[in-house]
Amino acid sequence: MDPFHIDILGAGLAGCEAALWLAGQGVAVTLWEQKPARFSPAHQNPGFAELICSNSLKAERLDSASGLLKEEMRQMGSSLLPAAQSVRVAAGGALAVDRDAFSAAVTARVEAHPNITVRxxxxTAIPQGRPVLVATGPLTEGALAAEIARLTGDSRLHFYDAVAPIVTAESLDYDKVFAASRYGRGEADYLNCPFSKAEYEAFYEALVTAQRAPLHDFDREGCAAPDPDAVGKKADTVTVYEGCMPIEVMAARGADTMRYGPLRPVGLVDPRTGHRPWANVQLRAENRERTLYNIVGFQTNLKWGEQKRVFSMIPGLERAEFVRYGVMHRNTFLDAPRVLTAQLCLKxxxxxxFAGQITGFEGYMESAACGLLAARSIWARLNGRPYTPPPPDTMCGALVRYLTTENKHFQPMGANMGILPPLEDRPRDKRLRYLAQAQRAAASMQRWVDAQA
Structure with a gap:
């Protein structure tokens, strides 16, 4: 009998993790990688699993979201974590690596495996007639992007990312934040953060003077659009569509611009004062469980530390826990809830x-974890066995559930404790609560892995 054979497109973290796991099961893998024949605007190293923006793979401790994710990856048989450990550099409690050495270590492992053929x-096309894994990353473009758009529907593939911050529900101050719909119409689907005039003026001043993050050329290209106001702007600004304008750019147009845009207070009454707020920020539930909230209209290119400082001035967000900061960069990703199944294949x-950041798994380790999940799903398919993703009380299972749950405002998501279901007996101390959730997740993942064997 001929061995199983699949094609994997893309030798980033997801593609390499999937290729090594499947090859370890005896599957013949053809791994496609366009480098060095062609480089994306972000890539420079001809090796595999190239890290672009940072050499940090985040925290290792179990009571953190990224530490829990790594533990689940170890249980699933990750090959990239041992590679990272072999080239780590000092970074306190985080796993950081020498980027070039990490790429070289992963490349060597892939090229040395007898079941992997590298092309x-x-x-430029998706092979037909057998399972194929697309793991081409957030800068997928050209003919392949057109092919994916054709398979999924043009409106279901996004080509730039303008993302607002997300905070945890439990970190909000409900003495200030209130649920209400404008003019009392319909369900109170939003939480509202009302500003007084003095609070708004202080917030506005902090926002327009905050530091912005530097942009890569491909980021500017990803959100570029004709803008007559762009003449003379500094190199670290971005020309954007009106629909994805950074909140700091909007604020720079005038002190009242936001009050007639996403911070408009019309139709709302602050229950503390009995009057309409001077301005109002709305929070929209990011998941069905309402444990996470998106700050509506706050797409931003501020540095992350500045986002924490400035956005914590919003009434009710003084002690907010940010599980994702806002970004504005070029990003190709699927409208996963509409097109992907929990098995990570197209409906x-x-x-x-699909695997990696193109699915909406946001982050280096998240991308690699998604590669492992897709590999296990493919392996089950090849063997004619049913496959269900890990339980939702694991980090990997929670991310898959987030990706595949209906959400008309879908945006990529990284590992965070806010997407895990709450504990029945909930410790008051956050560190102890996170540790208990992580221990529950690790045990649940081990049972899942054992059942897959």
Whole structure:
């Protein structure tokens, strides 16, 4: 009998993790990688699993979201974590690596595996007739992006990312934040953060003077649009569509611009004062469980520390826990809730699997973890066995559930404790609560892995 054979497009973290795991099961893998024949605007190293923006793979301690994710990856048989450990550099409690050495270590592992054939050429089409895994990352472009758009529907593939911050529900001050719909119409789907005039003026001044994050050329290209106001702007600004304008750019147009835009207070009454607020920020539930809230209209390119400082001035967010900061950069990702199943394959083309950041798994380790999940799903398919993702009380299972749950405002999501279901007996201390959630998740993941064997 011929061995199982699949194609994997893209030798980033997700593609390499999936290739090594499947090859370890005896699957013949053809791994496509366009470098060095062609580089994306962000890549420079011809090796695999290239880290672009940072050399940090985040915290290792179990009571953190990233530490829990790593523990689950170890249980699933990660190959990239041992590679990272072999080239780590000092970074306190975080796992940080020498980027070039990490890429070299992963490349060596992949190229040395007898079941992996590497094709150093650009994939411009999705192979037919057998399962294929697309793991081409957030800068997927050209003919392949057009092919994915054709398979999923053009409106279901996004080509830039303008993301607002997300905070945990439990960190909000409900003495200030109130639920209400404008003019009392319909359900109170939003939480409201009302400003007094003095609070708004202080917030506005902090916002327009806050430091912005530097942008790569490909980020500017990803959100570029004609803008007559762009003449003379500094190199660290971005020309944007009106619909994804950073809140700091909007504020720079005038002190009242936000009050007639996303911070408009019309139709609302602050229950503390009995009057309409001077301005109002709305929070929209990010998940069905309402444990996470998105700050509506706050797409931003501020540095993360500045976001924490300035956005904590919003009434009710003084002690907010940010599980994702806002970003504005080029990013190709699927409208996962509409097109992906929990098995990480397309609903309408079940032989086409996806993994990595193109699915909406946001982050280095998240991308690699998604590669492992997709590999296990493919392995089950090849063997004619049913596959269900890890339970939702694991970090990997919670991320899959987030990706595949209906959400008309879908945006990529990284590992965070806010997406895990709450504990029945909930410790008051956050560190102890996170540790208990992580221990529950690790035990649940081990049971899942054992059942898959």
């Amino acid at each position: 150093r050429e650009e994939a 309408e083309h079940p032989d086409v699997f």
